[in-house]
Amino acid sequence: xxxxxxxxxxxxxxxxxxxxxxxxxxxxxxxxxxxxxxxxxxxxxxxxxxxxxxxxxxxxxxxxxxxxxxxxxxxxxxxxxxxxxxxxxxxxxxxxxxxxxxxxxxxxxxxxx
Amino acid sequence: xxxxxxxxxxxxxxxxxxxxxxxxxxxxxxxxxxxxxxxxxxxxxxxxxxxxxxxxxxxxxxxxxxxxxxxxxxxxxxxxxxxxxxxxxxxxxxxxxxxxxxxxxxxxxxx
Numbered sequence: 407x408x409x410x411x412x413x414x415x416x417x418x419x420x421x422x423x424x425x426x427x428x429x430x431x432x433x434x435x436x437x438x439x440x441x442x443x444x445x446x447x448x449x450x451x452x453x454x455x456x457x458x459x460x461x462x463x464x465x466x467x468x469x470x471x472x473x474x475x476x477x478x479x480x481x482x483x484x485x486x487x488x489x490x491x492x493x494x495x496x497x498x499x500x501x502x503x504x505x506x507x508x509x510x511x512x513x514x515x516x517x518x519x
Numbered sequence: 520x521x522x523x524x525x526x527x528x529x530x531x532x533x534x535x536x537x538x539x540x541x542x543x544x545x546x547x548x549x550x551x552x553x554x555x556x557x558x559x560x561x562x563x564x565x566x567x568x569x570x571x572x573x574x575x576x577x578x579x580x581x582x583x584x585x586x587x588x589x590x591x592x593x594x595x596x597x598x599x600x601x602x603x604x605x606x607x608x609x610x611x612x613x614x615x616x617x618x619x620x621x622x623x624x625x626x627x628x629x630x
Contacts, residue, residue: 410562441620448523448608448620449563464617496562506551506612510562 408432410511412497418517419487427482427514429497437500438480439464439508440472442493449496455480487518522546523611525621533629538596540624542609545590549619551612554583554594556605557623563608567594599628 441449451464455474471483498508555563569576609621
């Protein structure tokens with residue numbers, strides 16, 4: 407049982423490039439989340455999903471897109487990368503709404519230069 | 520607008536003594552509060568939680584206290600151990616089932 411896995415661990419992008427951050431969970435959780443953490447700040451919710459085919463915006467969705475075609479996978483797409491997207495990105499999952507405990511992946515450190 | 524605030528960015532405590540981490544919130548609709556622990560280069564891991572209908576929850580060395588009238592919660596770690604050195608995040612569940620996180624407190628436990 408690997409829990410929540412994220413790839414890549416590190417990435418450097420040039421301004422204007424695009425990339426997809428991968429997230430997979432093997433716990434059969436319905437709920438999945440993408441957060442970003444900037445230095446000295448708490449985690450901010452980018453997008454979340456309550457099940458396959460259903461996604462919704464969080465607090466800071468601009469510049470990102472998501473899809474949820476399966477229960478296991480929840481990729482985050484960055485289009486036209488900007489320096490403001492330099493951050494550490496965490497994917498998380500939970501069994502159900504009301505199961506407030508979320509399980510986090512190890513994170514992806516992204517630098518946009 | 521930061522609805523969950525951890526005003527102490529760092530805390531240093533001697534091994535064996537008590538660590539007290541504080542968290543304040545502004546939204547009275549929060550119904551559940553959690554503490555997460557994070558080591559470098561890892562994701563946060565759940566530590567302990569408390570429902571808004573309770574004022575205390577204990578799990579081994581960790582106790583969380585909730586003062587709803589003051590919109591304040593605290594995490595007590597007794598006794599502190601070297602492995603407790605980490606960043607601790609306070610989080611609150613809003614009415615939409617989403618978590619709001621504080622900025623974190625870096626705890627360093629010294630020998």
